[in-house]
Amino acid sequence: MENFEAVEKILAKAGAEGRKSLSEPEVYEVMSLAGLEAPKYALYPAAGLDPAAAAADAAGRFTGDKVVLKLVSSKTLHKTESGGVKVLERSASAMEEALKAMAAKFADAEAFMMVEFLPHAAFALGEELLLGARSDDAFGPLITLGPGGTNAEALTKSLVPGITPAVMPADLAYNSKAWSDFLAGSWIWKYVSGNVRGGKRLAQDGEMVKWLEGFAHLMKYFRDGGSSDWAIEEFEVNPLAVARGRLTALDGVLRFRKARKTAPRQRPSKNAVHGLLHTGAAAVVGVSEKKMNMARIIANNIVKAGFPREHTYIVKEGVPEIDGIKCVPSPAALPEKVDMYVVAVPSSEVPRVIAEAGDSGKVNGVVLISGGMGEKAGSEGMAGTVMDALARAREKNPDFAISGGNSMGIVLNGSKLNTFFIPEYKLAHPIGENPYNARTAFVSQSGAFVISTISKLPWLKPAYSVTVGNQQDVTVPDYVERLADEEDLKVILVYMEGFKPGDGLALAKVIEKARSKGKQVVLYKAGRTAVGCKAVMGHTASIAGDYLVTRLIMENAGALVADSFDEFSDLAALACSFAGFRLKHGNTFFFSNAGFEAAGMADGVTGRMTADMGPGVASGVEKVLKEHRLDGLVDAKNPLDITPMATDAAIGGVMKAVLASDEFSGAVVSMVPLTAAMSTVPKGGAWPDDLDKSFLKDAAAAAREAGKPMVFCCAAGPRFEPYCALAQDLGLPVFRSADRAVRMYRRYLEYVLP
Numbered sequence: 001m002e003n004f005e006a007v008e009k010i011l012a013k014a015g016a017e018g019r020k021s022l023s024e025p026e027v028y029e030v031m032s033l034a035g036l037e038a039p040k041y042a043l044y045p046a047a048g049l050d051p052a053a054a055a056a057d058a059a060g061r062f063t064g065d066k067v068v069l070k071l072v073s074s075k076t077l078h079k080t081e082s083g084g085v086k087v088l089e090r091s092a093s094a095m096e097e098a099l100k101a102m103a104a105k106f107a108d109a110e111a112f113m114m115v116e117f118l119p120h121a122a123f124a125l126g127e128e129l130l131l132g133a134r135s136d137d138a139f140g141p142l143i144t145l146g147p148g149g150t151n152a153e154a155l156t157k158s159l160v161p162g163i164t165p166a167v168m169p170a171d172l173a174y175n176s177k178a179w180s181d182f183l184a185g186s187w188i189w190k191y192v193s194g195n196v197r198g199g200k201r202l203a204q205d206g207e208m209v210k211w212l213e214g215f216a217h218l219m220k221y222f223r224d225g226g227s228s229d230w231a232i233e234e235f236e237v238n239p240l241a242v243a244r245g246r247l248t249a250l251d252g253v254l255r256f257r258k259a260r261k262t263a264p265r266q267r268p269s270k271n272a273v274h275g276l277l278h279t280g281a282a283a284v285v286g287v288s289e290k291k292m293n294m295a296r297i298i299a300n301n302i303v304k305a306g307f308p309r310e311h312t313y314i315v316k317e318g319v320p321e322i323d324g325i326k327c328v329p330s331p332a333a334l335p336e337k338v339d340m341y342v343v344a345v346p347s348s349e350v351p352r353v354i355a356e357a358g359d360s361g362k363v364n365g366v367v368l369i370s371g372g373m374g375e376k377a378g379s380e381g382m383a384g385t386v387m388d389a390l391a392r393a394r395e396k397n398p399d400f401a402i403s404g405g406n407s408m409g410i411v412l413n414g415s416k417l418n419t420f421f422i423p424e425y426k427l428a429h430p431i432g433e434n435p436y437n438a439r440t441a442f443v444s445q446s447g448a449f450v451i452s453t454i455s456k457l458p459w460l461k462p463a464y465s466v467t468v469g470n471q472q473d474v475t476v477p478d479y480v481e482r483l484a485d486e487e488d489l490k491v492i493l494v495y496m497e498g499f500k501p502g503d504g505l506a507l508a509k510v511i512e513k514a515r516s517k518g519k520q521v522v523l524y525k526a527g528r529t530a531v532g533c534k535a536v537m538g539h540t541a542s543i544a545g546d547y548l549v550t551r552l553i554m555e556n557a558g559a560l561v562a563d564s565f566d567e568f569s570d571l572a573a574l575a576c577s578f579a580g581f582r583l584k585h586g587n588t589f590f591f592s593n594a595g596f597e598a599a600g601m602a603d604g605v606t607g608r609m610t611a612d613m614g615p616g617v618a619s620g621v622e623k624v625l626k627e628h629r630l631d632g633l634v635d636a637k638n639p640l641d642i643t644p645m646a647t648d649a650a651i652g653g654v655m656k657a658v659l660a661s662d663e664f665s666g667a668v669v670s671m672v673p674l675t676a677a678m679s680t681v682p683k684g685g686a687w688p689d690d691l692d693k694s695f696l697k698d699a700a701a702a703a704r705e706a707g708k709p710m711v712f713c714c715a716a717g718p719r720f721e722p723y724c725a726l727a728q729d730l731g732l733p734v735f736r737s738a739d740r741a742v743r744m745y746r747r748y749l750e751y752v753l754p
Helices: 004-016 025-034 052-060 092-105 152-157 176-184 187-192 205-221 270-277 294-306 347-360 380-396 447-456 476-483 501-515 529-538 546-558 565-578 595-603 615-629 648-658 698-708 720-729 738-752
Strands: 041-045 068-072 085-088 109-114 128-134 141-145 166-169 230-243 244-248 251-259 282-285 311-314 325-328 338-343 361-370 399-402 410-412 438-446 463-466 492-496 520-525 560-562 587-594 666-672 710-713
Touching: 004 025, 004 230, 004 251, 025 041, 025 109, 025 244, 025 251, 041 052, 041 068, 041 294, 041 666, 052 092, 052 109, 068 092, 085 205, 092 109, 128 205, 141 176, 141 187, 141 205, 166 176, 166 187, 166 294, 166 476, 166 501, 166 546, 176 205, 187 463, 187 615, 205 230, 244 501, 270 338, 270 361, 270 463, 270 476, 282 294, 294 311, 311 347, 347 380, 399 710, 438 476, 447 463, 447 565, 476 492, 476 501, 492 501, 492 565, 501 520, 501 546, 501 595, 520 546, 520 565, 560 738, 565 738, 587 595, 587 738, 595 738, 615 648, 648 666, 666 698, 666 738, 698 710, 698 720, 710 738
Parallel strands: 282 311, 282 338, 311 325, 338 361, 361 399, 438 463, 438 492, 492 520, 520 560, 587 666, 666 710
Antiparallel strands: 041 109, 068 085, 068 109, 128 141, 128 230, 141 166, 230 244, 230 251, 410 463
């Protein structure tokens, strides 16, 4: 836009008057300068108002049968609700009477506007839009498009999940295709473009793109750290009327403030983050030779996990070694440069320890276990001291970086390095590989979330388990960006609490990058309520952000967003199990030995998930049923209830027939294990069961050979934990209720299907 200077003058004039918002006429002027359509209007100052003369003037300015009279007052924000908007007959007498009445009602009026009346169907979906923009510390300027009019807020709140206002960070609008994709994902635009049953196009996409780009240009120019002295906090048009193929603003709000001259965050170097993820040498500070404190647990975990003892050091003066690990008196005395310098000392000692590490020139990456710097009220000064030490260290070594504080540590499978401070008898080292899982990284602000998840999912052996803490320097997006470049990495699990300024946008960009490289990203974002935001702020000293906005942006970027901790575990299990498969469609085979489960699974079939069965596959299944004398009890269909009479051999035969067919992309199998016909408990005692005879082994092998997902469900109690463990050992994600299995698998299908 070429008229930024003119807009700047409007904002400066209003700011000099002590205002934080523009009047409606000023908003219309800004729109016109941006090349956007504002209605024709005439302005009449309240001081010295002559209603008769104003009415006569307005009657001659406008055409049509009606005009709109509007109050102009910086003290009355909601004009419609307070009676400050009237639709009038376009006659001098009607306008004169209305002006007199409104002037008498609003003693604080600054002016009155007569505005052209734009005929449109105000209550028809798609004929009134809400176009909004606001500044956001995490994402930068945000553009929002939703339903407009007086009921916009109530309508949006009543919408079902999946039908929400469309949101786009202006900084992600790289080209016209980005805006086209934005409109394609906007449910309200489907009504404008006629892409609903019985609909007709009301306006061309290009007309809307002009408005979107106009808003984006304004917001990107008038922002913190930008070229202007002013920042637009909020810019909203409601309604933006769709009439005669054009979009016209019928009202507008623009709030602004002085721009903050903030510098962008100085990000750690690629080499620093790479060293933290591919460590060649490590050292620990804070180890006690007298007791098993946190730092000593870490030092022991490092060598027990298999990291080379000759490249492991303890920084402690006056002691030659502790637990067989060489001690050095200071970081300057380290015999080699270390990639990971683990600091677990009282918070009061952290600034000194960081300064010494930086001055030594022997340290690249610091993993700061210590907390209480920035997250606790009154500790901001200490956090500032740490950041000052970081800045000085980077002057000497550009690859110096801090991961943490309040970090649980990092576990690297490739390097056999475990710096978690959890004793081995509480949590087995998450070192090793699951041969049936895709190579995975787990990046989390919360260390407790990582260890809790790994404890519940013992099959999960991430190649990288990174806990980031309060992100004083290295942040979650910094790690995800580096991991997105790992060619053989297929899944990235992310737990996010709060963002540093600009990091919401940064995370969206790196998720987009990861997806473009074929990786799957499962995300849980905490802080979705006011109370949740407060909890997050206390823990991470970061920007909590608006949950709905975050979710929409991350989903658009390519993340599979979990709604709960349980969902995160479920979706992680599906991604880790199936990321190597190429699914072409969503037709799925649903299989149980219980009627209630078959019915429950059928109820979950919707969207891109289908449950069809053609005659070819049905013939093969019928052959298996006949072979096992079940054809008199059940027909071949989908979902299939094979009855509790079915043996493992019969179930396995059906699975092989189904998995061999291109008709099915995968299967959800839920067998209630209490039937005597199946082997579902370990061999031993007087019972005939033997898990080696279970259908699971051959079925899992057939699914892997076919490259098709197989989801297993065991709807029974703790006696059948060994049965579930067998399925997990075979690489199958395990659920304990069939409807949940179908619901989660459907979400996964919709995420991965082309």
